[in-house]
Amino acid sequence: MRQGYQSWVFPSRPVIAGTSAIGGPFEAQGPLADDFDILHGHLMIGQDSWEKAERVLLEEACDKAIEKAGLRKEQIHFMLAGDLMNQTISASFSARTLAIPFLGIFGACSTSMEGLALAAQLVDSGSADYVLAATSSHNAAAEKQYRYPTEYGSQKPPTAQWTVTGAGAAVVANKGTGLRIQAATIGRIVDMGMSDPFNMGGAMAPAALATIETHFRDLQLPHDHYDLIVTGDLGKVGHSILSELLPQHNVHVPLERYVDCGMLIYGDNPTVWSGGSGCGCSATVTYGHLMRRMKEGEWNRILVVATGALLSPISYQQKESIPCIAHAVAIEADK
Amino acid sequence: MRQGYQSWVFPSRPVIAGTSAIGGPFEAQGPLADDFDILHGHLMIGQDSWEKAERVLLEEACDKAIEKAGLRKEQIHFMLAGDLMNQTISASFSARTLAIPFLGIFGACSTSMEGLALAAQLVDSGSADYVLAATSSHNAAAEKQYRYPTEYGSQKPPTAQWTVTGAGAAVVANKGTGLRIQAATIGRIVDMGMSDPFNMGGAMAPAALATIETHFRDLQLPHDHYDLIVTGDLGKVGHSILSELLPQHNVHVPLERYVDCGMLIYGDNPTVWSGGSGCGCSATVTYGHLMRRMKEGEWNRILVVATGALLSPISYQQKESIPCIAHAVAIEADK
Numbered sequence: 001m002r003q004g005y006q007s008w009v010f011p012s013r014p015v016i017a018g019t020s021a022i023g024g025p026f027e028a029q030g031p032l033a034d035d036f037d038i039l040h041g042h043l044m045i046g047q048d049s050w051e052k053a054e055r056v057l058l059e060e061a062c063d064k065a066i067e068k069a070g071l072r073k074e075q076i077h078f079m080l081a082g083d084l085m086n087q088t089i090s091a092s093f094s095a096r097t098l099a100i101p102f103l104g105i106f107g108a109c110s111t112s113m114e115g116l117a118l119a120a121q122l123v124d125s126g127s128a129d130y131v132l133a134a135t136s137s138h139n140a141a142a143e144k145q146y147r148y149p150t151e152y153g154s155q156k157p158p159t160a161q162w163t164v165t166g167a168g169a170a171v172v173a174n175k176g177t178g179l180r181i182q183a184a185t186i187g188r189i190v191d192m193g194m195s196d197p198f199n200m201g202g203a204m205a206p207a208a209l210a211t212i213e214t215h216f217r218d219l220q221l222p223h224d225h226y227d228l229i230v231t232g233d234l235g236k237v238g239h240s241i242l243s244e245l246l247p248q249h250n251v252h253v254p255l256e257r258y259v260d261c262g263m264l265i266y267g268d269n270p271t272v273w274s275g276g277s278g279c280g281c282s283a284t285v286t287y288g289h290l291m292r293r294m295k296e297g298e299w300n301r302i303l304v305v306a307t308g309a310l311l312s313p314i315s316y317q318q319k320e321s322i323p324c325i326a327h328a329v330a331i332e333a334d335k
Numbered sequence: 336m337r338q339g340y341q342s343w344v345f346p347s348r349p350v351i352a353g354t355s356a357i358g359g360p361f362e363a364q365g366p367l368a369d370d371f372d373i374l375h376g377h378l379m380i381g382q383d384s385w386e387k388a389e390r391v392l393l394e395e396a397c398d399k400a401i402e403k404a405g406l407r408k409e410q411i412h413f414m415l416a417g418d419l420m421n422q423t424i425s426a427s428f429s430a431r432t433l434a435i436p437f438l439g440i441f442g443a444c445s446t447s448m449e450g451l452a453l454a455a456q457l458v459d460s461g462s463a464d465y466v467l468a469a470t471s472s473h474n475a476a477a478e479k480q481y482r483y484p485t486e487y488g489s490q491k492p493p494t495a496q497w498t499v500t501g502a503g504a505a506v507v508a509n510k511g512t513g514l515r516i517q518a519a520t521i522g523r524i525v526d527m528g529m530s531d532p533f534n535m536g537g538a539m540a541p542a543a544l545a546t547i548e549t550h551f552r553d554l555q556l557p558h559d560h561y562d563l564i565v566t567g568d569l570g571k572v573g574h575s576i577l578s579e580l581l582p583q584h585n586v587h588v589p590l591e592r593y594v595d596c597g598m599l600i601y602g603d604n605p606t607v608w609s610g611g612s613g614c615g616c617s618a619t620v621t622y623g624h625l626m627r628r629m630k631e632g633e634w635n636r637i638l639v640v641a642t643g644a645l646l647s648p649i650s651y652q653q654k655e656s657i658p659c660i661a662h663a664v665a666i667e668a669d670k
Contacts, residue, residue, distance in 0.1 A: 001464045003410055006436040008462055049653055075338055078521060085647065086421040088441050092645035096524040096658040101341040103449060103521060104441040104645070106423050114438060118453075125460030127343055129336045186413060186438060189431040310427035310439070312420065318384055323431040 006186050007218035008117070010124040013180040016331070017130070017173035018069025020061045021288030023280075024165030026139065031267040035288035036166075037064050043140050043165060051085060054138035054167075057280070058083065058094040061167035062134050065287075069130075069171040073098055076171065077128035080115040082106045083136050083279050084163075086145065090136050100132060109233050110187070110308030111135040112168060112283040113327040117184035119172040120329070129174050136167035137278030146197070146313055159199035161235045161262060162272035168283025177334055179294055182301075185215040185328040189310070195321045197311060201238025201262070201274050204307040207324035208234060209245045211305055215328050216251065223252045227299035230290060232282035232306035232326070233262035235275030261285035282306040291331075300333045341521050342553035343452070345459040348515040351666070352465070352508035353404025355396045356623030358615075359500030361474065366602040370623035371501075372399050378475050378500060386420060389473035389502075392615070393418065393429040396502035397469050400622075404465075404506040408433055411506065412463035415450040417441045418471050418614050419498075421480065425471050435467060444568050445522070445643030446470040447503060447618040448662040452519035454507040455664070459516075464509045471502035472613030481532070481648055494534035496570045496597060497607035503618025512669055514629055517636075520550040520663040524645070530656045532646060536573025536597070536609050539642040542659035543569060544580045546640055550663050551586065558587045562634035565625065567617035567641035567661070568597035570610030596620035617641040626666075635668045 021036045028039040038060055045053040058081070066073050079100040081091035088104055095102035107114040115133030122128040140150065142163040148154045172181065190207040208231050216223060234242060239260040246253050261282045262275030286304050293299060305328040311320070356371045363374040373395055380388040393416070401408050414435040416426035423439055430437035442449040450468030457463040475485065477498040483489045507516065525542040543566050551558060569577060574595040581588050596617045597610035621639050628634060640663040646655070 001412060001461070006412065051649055051653065077336060077341065082439075082441060084422075086649065087419075087443065087645065087647035089645070089647045089650045092524065092658050092660075093650070093655070095660075096526050099523055101521040101523050102660060103453070104417075106417060106439040106441045108422065118438070121457070121460070121462055125456070125462065126336070127456055127460065186436040188434055188436050189427065191431050310422065310424070312422035312424045314386055314421065315424045315428070318386065320428070323427050325427075325430075325437060 005218055006214055007183060008121055009183045010120050010181055012124045013182055014120045014123040015173045015176045016170050016179045017176045018065045018171045019287035019291050020064035020068060020169050021284035022057045022061045022167045023284060027166055030265055032265055032289045035292050050138055050141035054090045054136050054141050055093050057167035058090050058134060058136035059097050061169040062094060062098055062132060065169035065171050071130060073100060076100045076130045076132045078103055078122060079132045080105050080118050081134040082111040084108060084142055107325060108308035108310050109277060109279050109281060110306040110325050110327050111279045113304055113306035113329045116170055116329045117327055120181040120184060123172050123174050131172045132169060134169035135279040135283045137163050137280035139163045139165045142278060156273060157198050158273050159237045160273040161200060161275055161277035163278035164265060164276045164280040166280035166284040168287040170287055179291060180332050180334055181329060182332045183219055183330040185211055185218060187211040187326045189323045189325050191321050191323045193321045197316050200277060200309040201235035202241055203322045204309055204324040205234055205238040205241040205245060207326040208242055208305050208307050209249060211326040211328050213249060213251055224254055226301050226303045228302040229253055229258045230302060230304050231260045233277040234260045234307060235262040237274040239263055294333055303328055303330050340553055341549055342518060343456055344518045345455050345516055347459045348517055349455045349458040350508045350511045351505050351514045352511045353400045353506045354622035354626050355399035355403060355504050356619035357392045357396045357502045358619060362501055365600055367600055367624045370627050385473055385476035389425045389471050389476050390428050392502035393425050393469060393471035394432050396504040397429060397433055397467060400504035400506050406465060408435060411435045411465045411467050413438055413457060414467045415440050415453050416469040417446040419443060419477055442660060443643035443645050444612060444614050444616060445641040445660050445662050446614045448639055448641035448664045451505055451664045452662055455516040455519060458507050458509050466507045467504060469504035470614040470618045472498050472615035474498045474500045477613060491608060492533050493608050494537060494572045495608040496535060496610055496612035498613035499600060499611045499615040501615035501619040503622040505622055514626060515667050515669050516664060517667045518554055518665040520546055520553060522546040522660045522662050524658045524660050526656050526658045528656045532651050535612060535644040536570035537576055538657045539644055539659040540569055540573040540576040540580060542661040543577055543640050543642050544584060546661040546663050548584060548586055559589055561636050561638045563637040564588055564593045565637060565639050566595045568612040569595045569642060570597040572609040574598055629668055638663055638665050
């Protein structure tokens with residue numbers, strides 16, 4: 001493999017055999033509500049803590065994706081999952097329930113495509129027949145852990161984002177019919193020195209740029225190759241920044257074909273400030289909304305670029321800037 | 336791949352081209368001191384926080400492993416790393432410094448072998464030529480995050496373990512000479528309902544058993560195949576439990592060939608209670624001590640079974656039991 005190459009092309013084009021999207025009450029009010037498999041009416045989801053509620057979301061997402069793939073959980077060789085909770089407890093406790101051999105991953109909100117890329121790599125290389133990739137986030141659990149107690153009612157600036165309450169999962173398989181994974185690009189950390197956790201879209205936009213540039217360079221693709229390029233959760237602020245950065249760096253993606261999951265999930269709702277975020281954002285929008293539209297024939301080739309802000313409350317309090325990353329997965333119709 | 340199979344055999348036997356072990360002041364007083372590449376005299380390692388000190392350990396481990404492999408960091412295709420800190424900031428910030436395409440992983444103290452297994456899989460399948468797998472822990476950073484402020488001087492029971500201040504890294508390559516990776520087994524979560532974070536060795540022993548059983552079954556190996564089986568950080572308590580569980584489950588590993596990294600690293604020092612733990616425990620003992628003895632011809636085949644307790648302070652406070660996991664990697668002399 002050439003030095004500096006950071007992409008995988010999958011000759012067998014692994015099949016996305018089943019996907020799922022689970023959401024909470026706020027997601028149920030958004031424009032993509034019809035694309036969720038299950039929507040919960042209350043943030044607690046019948047549990048006695050937000051952390052346990054998030055775990056239920058993730059377990060439901062896994063169960064539903066396996067069911068939609070027409071499989072039983074015993075047939076899944078490996079589960080790749082991670083989330084925003086300290087020590088990724090949503091993923092670990094879900095893996096306990098599912099009892100599938102488990103590889104824990106962490107890429108903050110890029111976890112969705114880190115998992116899908118690795119799942120495709122494992123299947124394409126013959127290291128597994130069926131791999132489950134899953135991730136979740138929960139608005140109240142994330143606010144509690146990362147920010148201020150919600151009871152403070154603290155104001156947020158317009159660059160802030162709203163953590164999605166939701167979970168998404170995909171089963172990647174070495175046979176069957178469905179959308180297919182053609183390639184993936186693993187990102188490097190990009191850190192432009194931004195340290196404001198209320199402007200993660202701005203911090204993450206350069207990481208998305210770097211991964212998109214690398215993807216086109218590694219695969220030697222024309223910049224208009226994809227019918228749609230979708231970033232994970234840059235929100236309005238990050239989408240606007242990336243839309244400026246791309247042509248500046250001579251990446252001439254047709255900008256009318258560039259969208260962001262963080263903008264799609266809540267539409268124009270001003271109460272989410274710049275848009276949605278969290279591991280559940282790119283996961284639910286990709287596995288619910290985007291895949292439905294691909295299956296309906298609207299797009300043949302899309303590139304999903306999930307972005308992650310790899311900060312912690314401790315790193316922020318210690319005045320560190322925010323290391324950001326983006327992983328891209330190319331998904332095609334089965335033709 | 337057969338249903339229920341959870342192992343990878345690597346036909347190309349990827350090479351461990353370079354490894355490193357970095358330690359702190361307490362590790363420098365232990366019986367394995369000579370097997371570390373760098374030992375620091377102070378827990379702060381010239382930084383202004385424990386978290387930053389841990390990051391330095393991990394960065395040094397990565398640099399040293401790459402150097403000992405005779406490579407430059409630009410030649411490494413991917414870095415797999417994780418640690419115990421919330422949002423694995425030691426790994427993410429080290430990946431920022433190294434600027435190598437980064438896949439974040441989390442398996443608590445099993446992270447060392449999760450990373451090494453995935454690195455070998457990527458190299459064996461041709462998805463990379465050189466992969467860096469690394470992990471770290473820091474005693475004071477872990478105490479601060481997981482337990483009580485150390486200023487309380489709280490007493491611990493004899494089943495407790497001492498988090499290693501250290502980092503270990505390995506470069507896995509598709510060519511060259513060195514020890515070789517023959518196979519790996521990815522664990523499932525095992526949770527026997529134990530919830531005492533001061534007895535993690537006891538909680539993790541059944542997970543180690545499950546993975547060892549699976550490894551022998553998947554690979555159809557005789558139980559005396561390995562010259563040494565080494566668990567990650569079960570400590571004296573967990574070692575004793577696993578030594579009883581193995582024959583009870585008809586896994587007739589010669590018990591004189593079974594050791595534990597958490598017992599090796601500090602010898603008989605009673606101040607560490609049951610022994611060492613933390614991501615840095617199995618990483619430094621494997622990449623420093625065990626590899627040196629293998630290179631000296633003492634053992635030809637070893638199985639490293641890194642164990643992880645996937646709890647968080649929140650899961651413990653919410654009265655959850657501890658989900659445990661173990662990943663095993665088979666390492667052989669180059670013959």
